[in-house]
């Protein structure tokens with residue numbers, strides 16, 4: 001996702017003066033429920049599971065970790081109902097991604113009915129017939145795009161892949177490099193990410209970027225850091241062993257290389273965020289075009305630079321690649337600050353990968369360094385903010 005998509009904060013997609021009457025009503029509802037968003041979310045799921053118990057098995061046992069992903073995604077979509085160029089690709093992706101949960105077209109009306117039920121309950125001060133009609137139209141559009149995208153995807157790809165862990169390399173006390181072999185061909189692009197479910201936490205899915213470009217042997221590698229209260233990450237780091245079977249969702253994400261240009265790549269990889277940057281470097285190397293690639297690899301301490309040997313080996317192999325470790329403890333500065341003193345960057349595209357705070361301040365830093373928003377790429381910050389990734 002590029003920086004100017006603005007999906008993370010919802011601002012800037014369209015000015016209110018351009019809004020259709022339905023979008024105005026939808027936004028009014030959203031403003032009304034904003035202060036009680038958590039309550040609306042809980043109420044939505046309560047309605048859904050009481051009225052449609054057959055849908056409960058599609059969700060994880062502990063809903064606190066699932067959080068409000070579906071509900072939030074639907075609200076985000078409704079809010080941007082006037083912006084089909086952004087909305088349609090987002091919804092197609094959402095529809096395809098929901099196949100791995102076992103979602104079918106007949107489930108959508110139930111979700112829509114409970115969405116309207118929850119909104120009307122908590123936005124009662126502004127809820128009227130026109131508002132309800134606007135939400136029904138918005139939801140009908142949203143769900144139809146998702147249903148159609150899932151149907152098209154069904155013809156060309158499985159809903160999920162099984163993958164066997166074939167290597168597990170504990171690099172530090174909390175970071176593992178995990179390599180898996182999918183049971184069927186798994187097409188993806190360097191820079192993308194997928195969702196992973198472990199056998200220990202059924203139906204709890206977390207996102208991980210691919211740490212290599214597609215390989216001839218079909219193996220996939222992920223860098224996983226066990227984060228506090230991170231069920232999936234702890235399982236992958238401390239429990240998974242060769243022979244274990246995990247599930248993978250489809251590849252997604254647009255932090256990929258445009259091979260039609262020859263501009264340089266300025267890459268900021270923080271912590272395990274170095275994983276997709278490594279994949280991008282391999283991708284450029286395979287395409288054989290010499291494009292300058294400058295990598296700033298950030299970590300809190302020396303010890304946290306768990307993949308520095310690989311990065312330095314790549315640097316030795318490729319004269320167009322420069323890797324600069326930035327250790328916060330030594331530099332007394334965070335990763336994006338390290339850009340100062342280097343450049344100019346006006347011939348570069350920027351790629352950012354790491355913790356959400358680093359992405360946010362990194363975007364500011366590269367904008368300030370003269371790289372325009374449309375040449376800045378990173379994954380959606382809210383995808384990275386899943387509570388227990």
Ligand SMILES: NC(=O)C1=CN([C@@H]2O[C@H](COP(=O)(O)OP(=O)(O)OC[C@H]3O[C@@H](n4cnc5c(N)ncnc54)[C@H](O)[C@@H]3O)[C@@H](O)[C@H]2O)C=CC1
Pocket residue numbers: 193208209225269270271272273274275276297298299300304326328333334335336352353354355356357358359361362378379384389
């Ligand atoms: N595609 C992506 O964007 C990927 C993102 N990630 C995310 O990267 C994170 C990695 O976590 P850790 O290894 O624990 O990283 P960390 O917390 O140890 O930080 C790594 C680097 O980011 C910098 N940093 C952290 N917070 C910052 C802030 N608010 N402003 C500026 N710089 C900041 C630090 O200076 C350090 O250099 C996870 O949140 C993971 O979800 C991981 C893989 C791929």
